[in-house]
Amino acid sequence: MERRQLEYFVAIVEHGGFTHAARALRVAQPSLSRAIGKLEHELGVALFHRVGRNAVLSNAGELVVDRARLVLRDLEALRASARSVETGAVGRVDVAATSSSALEPVISIVAELRERHPGVLVSTSSALSATEVVAMVLQGRCEVGVCGHGERPAGPGLVAHHLRDEEFLLVAPPGTHLGEDGAVTHDDLRGLRFVVTKRATAARALFDRISETVGGLTVAAEVGDRSVVLPMVLRGIGSSVVPDGWHDLAVRAGAAVHHFSPRERLPQWLVHRSGPITPATQAFLDTTLTRGVREPGITSEP
Template sequence: MERRQLEYFVAIVEQGGFTSAARALHVAQPSLSRAIGKLEHELGVTLFHRVGRNAVLSTAGEALADRARLVLRDLDALRAAAGAIGDGAAGRVDVAATSSSGLEPVTSIVAELARRHPGVTVSTSSALSAIEVVAMVLQGRCEVGVCGSAERPSGRGLVTHHLRDEEFLLVASPGTLDVRGDVVAPEFLRGMRFVVTKPATAVRALFDRLAATVGEMTIAAEVGDRSVVLPMVLRGIGAGLMPDGWSDLARRAGADVYRFDPAERLPQWLVHRQGPVTAATRAFIDTTLAARDSA
């Protein structure tokens, strides 16, 4: 089995077919088909069912897909480790992050990483939940993940580091609330209208819990893209619940920002697989943990 065969196989899975994969890899489709045919012969299984112009993973192909990604990740890590001897970290690290974690602490981590290791490029992938972040890391889709979760993320071969406790805030259009100071009790939310994200996000889970406890909290709008929550709040459609990473942006945009008493917090975690990692991934992990320890 050759590395090239695994790369071709993963490309077909991720691109959804032989034609798209050949185009993405810049290889002739017959060459791609021959390589996969050879791989199937060596393994003694059929990896794809050809249905018209489409390629559908067989049961054996589904079992191989995640393992192939992990093997390629490990090969990259070994190659990078050998190449990094005597040199600074360089290369690309793929990071899975929930939307709030993608803002903070990931933004600050990337800024510090650029200062410490200018040869490292960070590519982020969005996830709706901590469960999705963990799956992306364990499946080899990303090398490292950052997410918020009330429970410590777990999985076979997963390494988990607690980073900080993220605080959730109430954000409203200016002058909407008649309250002194910048602190409100949960009971103050009764009778208010809200712009919320769709289910599965940590912010939506907080809203649902508060609504069940406080009561009379109305959903004015439900959005799939968290970036539109603040514009809707500023237009007076409803208030919003946001992680503290949004606080500076919300205030600069003119929104009123309030903390809860008692505070609403959610632990944030850094996760990665056990075993060898690339120099770029190690730089990201070390930079993240150094920032945590100095906070």
């Protein structure tokens, strides 16, 4: 079995077929097909069902694809470690993050990483929830994940570091006056209109919990793209519950920003696999953890 065969296999899955994969890899499609045929022969199973011009993953292919991604990640870690002896930390680290975590602390980490290790490129992938972040790391789609979750994220061989407790805030249209001394209780929200995100996000879960407890909260808009939440608030469409990473931007834009009383917080985590990692990934981890070292832990599930 060759590395090239695994790269071709993963490319076909991620690009949605042989034709698109061949174009992305810049190889002739017959060469791609022969490599996959050889891989299937060596494994003794069909990885794809050929349906006309389409290729659909077989049951065996579904089981193999995540393992193939992890093998490729480990091989890249081995090769990058050898190169780093002479060049230092260089290369790319793929980071999965929920939108709030991508804003803070990921932006701050990238800024600091550029100072310490200018040869490291950070590529971020957006995830809707902490569950999705963990899955992307365990499947080998990303080396590192940053997310908010009520409990320590768990998975086979997953390493989880507690970074901080993220705080949720209320942002309201400019000129809105609520509560006292910049703090609002849940009862202060009764009668307000809200811009909310789709379900599965931590901010939406908090809004739903408050709404069930207090009542009288109206959803004025539900959005899939969380980047439009603040512009909608500024236009007076409604208030919103946002993570503290939005604080400075919201204040500069002129929104009214309030803390909750009592404060609403959610633990934020850095996760990665316990296997081999590239020097670029190690640089990202070291930069993140030296900003506020927390106790690491390895959790596993049967």
